[in-house]
Each structure stands twice: as structure tokens, then as C-alpha cells.
Amino acid sequence: MAKEKLEENFETENKADAEVNADAEQNADAEQNMDAEQNMDAEPVEASTDSEDADAEAAEVSEEEATQDAGSVEASEESDDDSDKKSSKKTKKKKSKEQEKIEELEDRVKRQMAEFENFRKRTEKEKTQKFDMGVASAVEKILPVVDNFERGLAALSEEEKKDPFAEGMEKIYKQLIDTLTEIGVEPIEAQGAEFDPELHNAVMHIEDDSLGENVVAQELQKGYRYHDTVIRHSMVQVAN
DSSP: OHHHHHHHHHHHHHHHHHHHHHHHHHHHHHHHHHHHHHHHHHHHHHHHHHHHHHHHHHHHHHHHHHHHHHHHHHHHHHHHHHHHHHHHHHHHHHHHHHHHHHHHHHHHHHHHHHHHHHHHHHHHHHHHHHHHHHHHHHHHHHHHHHHHHHHHHHTOOHHHHTSHHHHHHHHHHHHHHHHHHHTTEEEOOOTTSBOOTTTEEEEEEEOOTTSOTTEEEEEEEOOEEETTEEEEOEEEEEEO
């Protein structure tokens, strides 16, 4: 009997242990199922968070790429602008050098033309002066002949002036004076004019109240000039 009771107690204890173990296993399985469910619930959140992080990273990468692209475009534009500026500077520098060369040549041509014009004017003036000097020299040698004609005709009386010889002499004298006038030789006005040392040569003085001061009272020898050049001064008597 005692043995049977021991066996029953042992069996009862084994059954209780088995039930405890079964309950523990059930609790463990429940906990595992709950953990699995929690993990399953957490995984979508984590996946969603990871997806959002990935999207944010992708957006950041896209922004960085866009920024890089914009920077590349700006750098390209700046490079193009720099290239255009350099090309423009080179073109301007080239044009500037060409313009300077053109201006230098133009200035040289203008100077040469001005020098040639001055040379031409100077040469023409020298020729004119030489010609005038030649004419004045020739006329100066003819003037004594004119003086002799005037003295000879002045010495004739009224009756002698009617002589054909005297008339011929007077005609030759007039022809000579006309020829001198045609080439620009003219007598200098003296009688009754105011004394001018540039035109007159005073060799005598006379007191005459009827005449003003420094007035030519008498012309002793006729003077002549060629244009503006005095060939011979008039020899005069001046009243004080």
C-alpha cells in the first residue's frame, strides 16, 4: 500500500511538473508570438523610416547634383565669359595697334604734305623774289635813259617841240613809260606829298610858310618802284 501511494504521489508530481512546464511553454510561445508581432509591427515603421531616410538622402543627393550641375553651368558660363573677354581684349588690342599704326601713318603723311606745301610756298616765294630782283635790277639800269629823255624834252622850247625829231623823241619816251607801266613799274608820287623816308630821299630843305611841315616842296629826281619794291627813291626838297 505504501508503495502504491508513493507511486501515485510521484505520478501526481510528474503531472504537476508537466502541467507547469506546459504552462511555461505556452507562456513562452505567447511571449514569442507577442515579440514577433511587435517586431512585425516595428519593422514597417523601421522600413518606413529607412525609406524616408533613403528618400531624404536621395533628395539631398539630387540637390547636391543639381547644385553641382548649376555650378558646372555657372563655371562653364564664367569660362565662356572669360574666353569672350579675353578674345575681346585681344581683338581690341589688335585693333588698337592697327589704329595706332594707321594714325601714325596718317600723321606722317600729313607732316610730309605740310612740309611739301611749305617747301612749295617757300620755293615760289624765292622764285618771285628772284624775279622781282631781276626786274628791279634791269629797270634800275633803264631809269637813267628815262631821265635823259625827260631832260632832253624839258629843254626844248615850244617851237622845237613841233619839230618832227622832237615829236619822235617824245613818242619813244611815252612808249618806254607805257612799257614800264605794263610790267609793274610806276613813278613814286612826290611833289606836294608828305615826306616819307621809305619813298623819298631829302637832299635839300627850304623855308616856305605856304607849305606844311615835312611836305615835299620840289622833286629833283623822279623815283620809281616795282610793285611794293622801291627801285629808286625820289630825290626831293622838303619844306621845314
